[in-house]
Amino acid sequence: MEVLKIATAGSVDDGKSTLIGRILYDTKSLTTDKLEAIEKTSKQRGYDYLDFSLATDGLVAEREQGITIDVAHIYFSTQKKSYIIADTPGHVEYTRNMVTGASTSQAAIILIDARRGVIEQTNRHFFINNLLRIKDVVVAINKMDLVSYSEEIYNKIKADFSELMRKRDYQDQKITFIPVSALKGDNVVNKSKNMPWYRGEALLEHLEQLDKKDIYNVGTPRFPVQYVIRPKTEDFHDFRGYAGKVYGGELSVGDDIMVLPSKTKSKIKDIFFYDQKYQTASRRSSVTITLENDINVSRGDMIVKSGDLPIIDKQFTATVCWMDAQQLTTGAKYVLQHGINKVLAKVDKINHKINPDYSGIEENVSGLKVNDIASVTFKLNKPIFYDPFKNHRTNGSFILIDTQNNNTVGAGFIQ
Amino acid sequence: MLKKIDEINMANKDTSHINSLENEAIYIIREVAAQFEKPVLLFSGGKDSITLVRLAVKAFYPAKVPFPLMHIDTGHNFPETIEFRDRLVEELGLDLIVRNVQDSIDEGKVKEESGRYSSRNMLQTTTLLDAIEEFKFDACIGGARRDEEKARAKERIFSVRDDFGQWDEKNQRPELFDMLNGQIDHGQNVRVFPISNWTELDVWSYIERENIEIPSIYFAHTRATFLRDGLIWSADDEVVYRDEHEAVEDRLVRFRTVGDMSCTAAVLSDATTISKVVEEIRESTISERGARIDDKRSEAAMEKRKQQGYF
Numbered sequence: 001m002e003v004l005k006i007a008t009a010g011s012v013d014d015g016k017s018t019l020i021g022r023i024l025y026d027t028k029s030l031t032t033d034k035l036e037a038i039e040k041t042s043k044q045r046g047y048d049y050l051d052f053s054l055a056t057d058g059l060v061a062e063r064e065q066g067i068t069i070d071v072a073h074i075y076f077s078t079q080k081k082s083y084i085i086a087d088t089p090g091h092v093e094y095t096r097n098m099v100t101g102a103s104t105s106q107a108a109i110i111l112i113d114a115r116r117g118v119i120e121q122t123n124r125h126f127f128i129n130n131l132l133r134i135k136d137v138v139v140a141i142n143k144m145d146l147v148s149y150s151e152e153i154y155n156k157i158k159a160d161f162s163e164l165m166r167k168r169d170y171q172d173q174k175i176t177f178i179p180v181s182a183l184k185g186d187n188v189v190n191k192s193k194n195m196p197w198y199r200g201e202a203l204l205e206h207l208e209q210l211d212k213k214d215i216y217n218v219g220t221p222r223f224p225v226q227y228v229i230r231p232k233t234e235d236f237h238d239f240r241g242y243a244g245k246v247y248g249g250e251l252s253v254g255d256d257i258m259v260l261p262s263k264t265k266s267k268i269k270d271i272f273f274y275d276q277k278y279q280t281a282s283r284r285s286s287v288t289i290t291l292e293n294d295i296n297v298s299r300g301d302m303i304v305k306s307g308d309l310p311i312i313d314k315q316f317t318a319t320v321c322w323m324d325a326q327q328l329t330t331g332a333k334y335v336l337q338h339g340i341n342k343v344l345a346k347v348d349k350i351n352h353k354i355n356p357d358y359s360g361i362e363e364n365v366s367g368l369k370v371n372d373i374a375s376v377t378f379k380l381n382k383p384i385f386y387d388p389f390k391n392h393r394t395n396g397s398f399i400l401i402d403t404q405n406n407n408t409v410g411a412g413f414i415q
Numbered sequence: 416m417l418k419k420i421d422e423i424n425m426a427n428k429d430t431s432h433i434n435s436l437e438n439e440a441i442y443i444i445r446e447v448a449a450q451f452e453k454p455v456l457l458f459s460g461g462k463d464s465i466t467l468v469r470l471a472v473k474a475f476y477p478a479k480v481p482f483p484l485m486h487i488d489t490g491h492n493f494p495e496t497i498e499f500r501d502r503l504v505e506e507l508g509l510d511l512i513v514r515n516v517q518d519s520i521d522e523g524k525v526k527e528e529s530g531r532y533s534s535r536n537m538l539q540t541t542t543l544l545d546a547i548e549e550f551k552f553d554a555c556i557g558g559a560r561r562d563e564e565k566a567r568a569k570e571r572i573f574s575v576r577d578d579f580g581q582w583d584e585k586n587q588r589p590e591l592f593d594m595l596n597g598q599i600d601h602g603q604n605v606r607v608f609p610i611s612n613w614t615e616l617d618v619w620s621y622i623e624r625e626n627i628e629i630p631s632i633y634f635a636h637t638r639a640t641f642l643r644d645g646l647i648w649s650a651d652d653e654v655v656y657r658d659e660h661e662a663v664e665d666r667l668v669r670f671r672t673v674g675d676m677s678c679t680a681a682v683l684s685d686a687t688t689i690s691k692v693v694e695e696i697r698e699s700t701i702s703e704r705g706a707r708i709d710d711k712r713s714e715a716a717m718e719k720r721k722q723q724g725y726f
Contacts, residue, residue, distance in 0.1 A: 003432045003612075031699070055565075072568040073561045075614045082432040084612055100589040227445045231478035239477060245442045245593070274473040278418055285434075286441040286474070299449055323589055337594055340446065399594050406598035408588040 004207065004215070005084045007101040007134065009125035010111030015142045019111065019182035020074055020085055021052020023204060026189035029076035030055060049183065071101050080208050095356070095371040096323035098128050099411055103397070106215035107136040107207065114147045114179070118160040123357040126161075130168045131319065131356075131373070131413065133393060135215050137175050140203060144195065145181040151197040154179045167358045170390070174214065178203050218283070219392035221249030222310065222385075223303040224339045229288055241272065241288040242297055247339075247394040251289070251305075252280040258306040259297050260385045265306055266291040300341040302385045310385045310395060317351065317377045317415045319389075320368070324402065324409035327367035328376070334409070335401040336380065339394065342401075344381040351375040375415070389413035433621050440467075440609040441474040442593065443572060444556065447607050448474075448481050450597035451554040454607075455512070457543075458484040460496035461673040462629050463558030463610065465503070466618050469627050470609060471556075472507060482556075483510035487543050489535040490517045491654045491675040499630040514546040531656050534678040544580040547604055554597070556607045562614045572611050578602040616696050623689045633692065635669045635684045646680035 010016040021038075024030045030038070034055065042051045055074075074085040086101035102108060108129045112122055129137050139161055147153045158177050165175060178187055179198050186192030187202045201209075229241035251257075255268045271278045272288040281287045289303065297303075304310060322328050328347060336345035353362040353374045368374050389396030400410035444467075447454045456471060458464045471480045486500060504511040516538050519525045524545070525538045547555065561568045571587050573595045588596055597605055610618070622629060639650040641661040648655055650663040654677050657663075668681035669692070686692040 003435050072565070073612065074568065075562040075612075077614075077616075082614075082617075096589050100591055103591040226442070227449045227475075229475060229478045233477070236477045241477075243445050243474070245438065272476070274476050284438055286438040286445070288476070335598065337596060339594065340449070394592060397592050397594075399591055399596060401596055401598055406596070406600060408591075408596045411589070411591045 002212070003082045003084060004107060004210065005086065005105040006207070007086045007098070007105035007108045007129070008088060008111065009098055009102075009108065009129065010142075011113070011119065011121040014111040014113045015053075015182045016111050017053030017055070017087060018051075019109075019140065019142065019180070019188065020087055021050075021055040022182045022185055022188045023085075024055055024074070024076055025050075025052060026185060027076055027078060027204070052182075071097050078204070078208060083207070095124065095128065096321065098125070099132065099321045099323075102129055102132040102134055103411070105134060107138070107210060108134045109138045109140050109203070112139060112141050112157055112161075114141050114143045114150075114153055114157065117153075117157050118164065120357050122161070123164060126164055126168070127356040127358060127373075128321075130170050130173055131321075133170050133173070133217060133390065135172075135174060135217060136210055137173055138203060138206060139175060139177045141177065141179045142182055144179045144186060145184045149179075149186075149192075149194045151195070154195075154198070164358060176200070176206055178206065216283075217393050219248035219387060219395070220308045221251050221283070221305060222247045222387070222392070222395045223251060223289065224341065225297055225299055225301045225303065226340055228298060239290070240294070241290050242303065243286070243288045244303075244340075245286045246281045246283055248283060248392055250280050250282050251303075253278075256306045257291070257303050258309065259291075259295060260302045260304060260310075260312065261383060262296070262301070264293075264295045266293040266295060268292075302341075304385070310387045310392075312383050312385050314380045314383045315348070315378065316386065317375060318398070318412035319354065319415065320374055320376045320400070320410050320412045322368040322370060322372045322374070322410045324407065325370055326402075326409070327369055328400075328410065329367045333403060335403055336378065336384075336398050336412075337401060338384045338386060338398040341384060343384055345378045345400070346380075348377040348379045351377060376412070378412075386414050388415060433617055433624065436610070436613050436617055437470065437473075437621070439612065440470045443595065443607065443609040444471050444474045446595050446597065447554050447556060447609075450595070451605070453550065453552050454482040454554040454556060455485045455550070455552045456480075456482060456556040457558075458486050458500065458511070459558070459673070460486065460492065460500045460630060461558065462618055462622060462633060463560065465627060465629055466610060466613075466621060467556060467558050468503065468507070468509070469621075469625060480507075480509055483512055485512040485514065485546060485550075485552075485555075487539045487546065488513050488515045488517075489539055489675050490515060491535050491652075491677050493630070493632050493670075493673060493676055495630045495632045496673055499628075503628075512546070512550070514542050514549075516542045518542070519545065531658070533656055534675055536675055536678045540580070547580065552604060553599065554605045554607055556609060558610060559608050560613050560615070560618070561608075561611050570608060570611065572608055573597055574606045574608065575599060576604050576606060580604075582606075616693070619689070619693045619696050623693050629689075630673065632670045632673060635667055635687045635691075637665050638668050638681065639663050640666045640668060640681060647682065648680055649676055652676045 008016050038054045041054050072087045076083050088098045088101035110125045141157050180187045186194055189204045191202045223244050223246055225242045225244050227243040229243050231239050253268050258265050269290045269292045271281045330347050332347050334345050336343050350365050353365045356373050387395045396414045398412045399408050402409045516535050519542045525541045571590050640647045641650045641663050669684040670681050686695045
């Protein structure tokens with residue numbers, strides 16, 4: 001069994017929360033007390049059906065306005081997999097939440113209201129999921145019950161969406177279309193009898209059969225040193241371990257490595273996970289590594305295989321998603337956090353703004369407003385060790401931190 | 416031949432997803448130690464904070480856990496929890512700080528609730544915030560999980576609190592990829608939730624797999640109890656308010672969460688071992704916090720408490 005994180009995207013009233021509620025209900029993941037609470041509130045509001053969106057909209061303001069304003073995480077599991085759904089809001093002003101939700105997800109669901117078809121918002125949702133290189137995307141065409149389960153309407157939306165797909169940058173993204181009704185439960189967990197013309201899988205069936213190679217973008221191993229472990233006890237007097245998480249590939253005992261930025265060479269002596277030694281550390285394992293030679297390594301350094309170096313540079317261009325009310329401007333300085341490493345960054349040039357609805361680019365831009373996406377060149381006060389985002393999702397991304405109020409104000413994907 | 420770290424995951428198919436949760440939690444705990452000057456682990460004696468202690472020990476092995484534990488003692492804890500706490504810190508050689516709600520009451524900072532539903536659960540927020548200020552803690556690691564409650568589902572892994580310990584739920588920092596931004600101003604602190612993505616069943620499966628010892632009240636035992644509002648309350652203890660007409664009866668019960676005696680109800684259970692508890696949770700149709708009266712005060716009870724600085 002593995003964990004599959006899924007991001008959802010859809011416009012207001014596309015029925016995203018209802019879809020998630022439906023999945024929870026049909027997989028029997030809603031407990032009796034939660035179900036009773038939903039029944040009670042649905043009745044109070046005078047609905048003649050169960051409002052499953054009540055299962056996920058957790059904040060008071062959300063329940064009052066009947067909208068989702070922040071990323072909520074929902075958990076359920078089947079015999080095969082453990083699922084985490086990031087329920088992200090669909091309004092224009094909340095693009096930052098969508099980028100956030102998608103950044104930790106391996107798959108995504110884009111919802112389309114069958115009555116409205118592909119709208120401008122759909123372009124944005126697709127753009128962001130493609131920008132973040134989510135490998136598996138499901139386009140769920142919802143509210144099929146309200147269009148008499150029409151195959152023609154489904155095909156029309158599919159054709160419109162395929163137009164968008166031709167414009168995408170990340171062509172290897174796998175896209176699957178599923179006609180559903182979240183309210184009625186068609187093709188969500190169970191195959192619908194109302195759409196005999198659809199021969200594909202129900203949504204959950206599709207998610208169940210995704211395996212690792214469908215969802216992970218594998219690169220080369222990168223090991224940012226998080227913490228140096230020096231017990232200085234009698235038993236471990238000379239122990240010097242480098243704690244961190246392995247990204248992108250595997251590291252094994254005996255591997256020839258190089259420590260960046262010093263470019264000192266050594267070999268991996270031991271790989272510890274707690275008190276056990278292992279031959280190989282797989283990607284995303286949090287291990288402690290010791291080296292053959294006694295060299296100086298500290299937090300922020302990176303251990304890589306010596307024949308497989310990242311780019312080491314003080315300047316690069318990235319696609320930036322701006323998330324703050326205060327504008328990003330040329331010449332402004334930020335703390336740039338790349339993995340666990342922090343450097344100072346100066347905006348050298350805003351090259352152009354990218355319209356996330358695929359309508360092209362805008363040049364001669366002086367500043368970026370919240371939810372703007374743009375190509376930006378940065379200069380750093382010291383080099384970082386990066387890979388282009390298209391080769392390495394973890395080592396090719398960063399966040400920008402405001403030096404005054406410490407807020408996370410932007411995210412970037414290195415070109 | 417040494418094994419690949421992934422292979423232990425494969426050995427037990429049912430719990431392999433727990434490994435990825437464990438790796439994520441260890442990463443988060445190490446970030447806390449690296450990014451903050453004075454972190455602390457908030458320890459309640461419950462299964463979630465016991466799990467955190469286990470993860471912290473693993474994260475820094477063979478070195479000692481580089482931060483203390485702190486228990487905000489309401490004075491209404493189950494005695495089994497306190498005994499367990501003291502034994503755990505001694506065995507693992509950890510530092511423990513205890514601050515008492517009773518002191519906050521004696522100093523007149525908070526007023527004891529009275530009546531049928533009285534509880535010290537709300538009062539501990541004041542004691543906690545005072546202790547954070549006293550020790551100048553800049554990061555507090557807690558065992559909250561997003562699956563517990565709908566307001567917690569919106570919580571970040573690094574959650575910034577202002578000078579007053581308050582949570583601004585509409586203005587949270589976005590968290591992208593694995594990057595955790597722990598930069599704060601003087602006076603602010605961060606609540607850190609390493610097991611955010613674990614479910615109740617994940618925690619129990621982990622406790623079973625790691626063979627972690629937990630307080631005895633989590634297992635089925637015979638207890639003098641009474642019924643109120645469809646929930647089972649402990650009748651042994653004077654801190655739990657009971658009307659005279661509420662009849663006491665011995666029942667075979669266990670506790671699913673360990674909060675205060677005054678706000679934690681028991682559930683009927685014959686699960687005497689961890690594997691039976693795991694089985695019971697797997698088949699349960701009631702949510703974990705269904706037996707917590709503190710969440711039932713209103714639909715937004717948790718959100719309100721969080722804004723005020725609750726765990």
